Amino acid sequence: MRTLQKSKNEVLICADAVELARESARRFAELAKVFTADTGRFTVALSGGSTPKAMFQILAEKPFADSLPWRSIYFFWGDERCVPPDHPDSNYRMANEALLSKVPIPRENIFRIPAEDDDHQRAADHYSETLQKFFGEEWPHFDLVFLGMGPDGHTASLFPGTTALGVHDRIAAANYVEKFQSWRITLTADSINRARNINFLVAGKDKAPALKEVIRGPRNPELYPSQLIEPYYGTLLWMIDEAAATLLK
Numbered sequence: 533m534r535t536l537q538k539s540k541n542e543v544l545i546c547a548d549a550v551e552l553a554r555e556s557a558r559r560f561a562e563l564a565k566v567f568t569a570d571t572g573r574f575t576v577a578l579s580g581g582s583t584p585k586a587m588f589q590i591l592a593e594k595p596f597a598d599s600l601p602w603r604s605i606y607f608f609w610g611d612e613r614c615v616p617p618d619h620p621d622s623n624y625r626m627a628n629e630a631l632l633s634k635v636p637i638p639r640e641n642i643f644r645i646p647a648e649d650d651d652h653q654r655a656a657d658h659y660s661e662t663l664q665k666f667f668g669e670e671w672p673h674f675d676l677v678f679l680g681m682g683p684d685g686h687t688a689s690l691f692p693g694t695t696a697l698g699v700h701d702r703i704a705a706a707n708y709v710e711k712f713q714s715w716r717i718t719l720t721a722d723s724i725n726r727a728r729n730i731n732f733l734v735a736g737k738d739k740a741p742a743l744k745e746v747i748r749g750p751r752n753p754e755l756y757p758s759q760l761i762e763p764y765y766g767t768l769l770w771m772i773d774e775a776a777a778t779l780l781k
């Protein structure tokens with residue numbers, strides 16, 4: 533494992549996806565203990581896709597499964613596909629099967645995105661209201677937000693050239709993604725950037741070209757939406773593997 537420092541953002545390079553999963557689980561546990569000790573709770577927004585699954589599986593096992601303060605941890609999502617919660621494409625379903633159903637966490641601590649609602653903007657508004665009610669504020673302030681990044685530089689469901697990139701007055705937005713011919717519900721960059729900790733998990737050679745552009749390239753968030761992620765006052769950590777870091781050297 534080695535580190536590259538870029539202003540207040542850190543890039544941590546793990547040997548491979550296995551070390552990435554282990555290290556991200558360790559950091560999750562560390563933050564969970566710090567925040568629950570400080571504030572009595574730990575609020576986390578999970579990413580979807582395939583990369584976080586291995587981390588979830590590690591957290592569902594010893595020593596984490598029976599040592600973390602699960603009753604004080606609250607789970608949210610950064611984005612969701614517009615499918616029912618039992619659908620194979622559901623980010624909620626993946627996290628539930630890999631982690632949440634395996635640890636002693638009260639179901640009322642889990643706030644999934646109601647993305648099965650055919651009225652997509654209503655689903656996004658409903659989720660925004662849920663977050664405002666939970667945080668008791670106009671905007672959510674997550675303790676930790678996990679994000680992934682696609683080979684096209686998208687993050688959460690903020691895809692290149694889509695309308696949600698330009699949404700600044702909402703916590704969550706419905707976003708039509710032409711290339712998938714489907715809708716997604718996503719937190720906006722303005723919500724994500726209010727987090728205390730933002731942690732990208734990026735693995736694989738196919739991500740290397742976009743990662744180089746996002747981290748080292750000229751600012752062009754319309755083309756590389758991951759560049760929109762700039763915490764207002766929190767920390768940003770890129771946890772990547774050597775394969776994804778190939779072009780950063």
Ligand code: 6PG
Nearest residue numbers: 580581582583680681682687688
């Ligand atoms: C989703 C995600 C998305 C994901 C990236 C990376 O719902 O698909 O939230 O932003 O994090 O597409 O996905 P992989 O981890 O599968 O490469």
